[in-house]
Amino acid sequence: MTQLFSTNDDAVDLLHADHLAVKDLFAQYQQLCSAGAPCEEKRELAGRICQALSIHSQLEEEIFYPELREAIPAGALLDGCEVQHDMTADLVAQILSLGPHDDLVDARVIVLGEHVEHHVRREREELFVMARNSRLDLRAMADELNQRKSELMANWQPEKA
Numbered sequence: 837m838t839q840l841f842s843t844n845d846d847a848v849d850l851l852h853a854d855h856l857a858v859k860d861l862f863a864q865y866q867q868l869c870s871a872g873a874p875c876e877e878k879r880e881l882a883g884r885i886c887q888a889l890s891i892h893s894q895l896e897e898e899i900f901y902p903e904l905r906e907a908i909p910a911g912a913l914l915d916g917c918e919v920q921h922d923m924t925a926d927l928v929a930q931i932l933s934l935g936p937h938d939d940l941v942d943a944r945v946i947v948l949g950e951h952v953e954h955h956v957r958r959e960r961e962e963l964f965v966m967a968r969n970s971r972l973d974l975r976a977m978a979d980e981l982n983q984r985k986s987e988l989m990a991n992w993q994p995e996k997a
């Protein structure tokens with residue numbers, strides 16, 4: 837998720853690519869844990885996971901969810917997704933506030949990964965399908981997402997996550 841989206845994709849492709857990228861980061865974290873990697877190395881990766889998730893959630897909340905809310909009757913589903921984003925943000929804030937040697941860093945990152953996996957499945961199996969079947973211009977939305985993502989990445993401040 838450190839790269840901008842491809843210009844040929846639509847909004848769902850772009851958000852799905854983010855999901856795959858963050859899944860890969862969580863898998864890398866598990867590998868570091870299994871290998872007994874130094875705390876500092878794990879903390880650096882945890883920071884990148886937090887950045888990826890914060891920016892992705894913000895993109896969805898600013899652009900994807902509101903447009904979907906207008907286009908289809910999925911209010912309850914979107915409400916649930918926003919609550920899941922709040923839970924993600926809480927865990928991200930906890931992780932960013934911990935020092936690298938805190939005993940609970942690994943546990944918090946792993947629980948965050950489980951939570952995000954559940955949320956992402958809900959988006960992929962329900963929201964993304966609805967978006968693709970809607971009248972939304974997902975190509976135009978992709979341009980919006982790309983532009984906003986580059987702004988958020990340029991201005992990322994962990995202490996404000």
Ligand SMILES: [Fe+2]
Binds near residue numbers: 893896917955959
């Ligand atoms: Fe989401």
Ligand SMILES: [Fe+2]
Binds near residue numbers: 851855892896956959
């Ligand atoms: Fe998502």
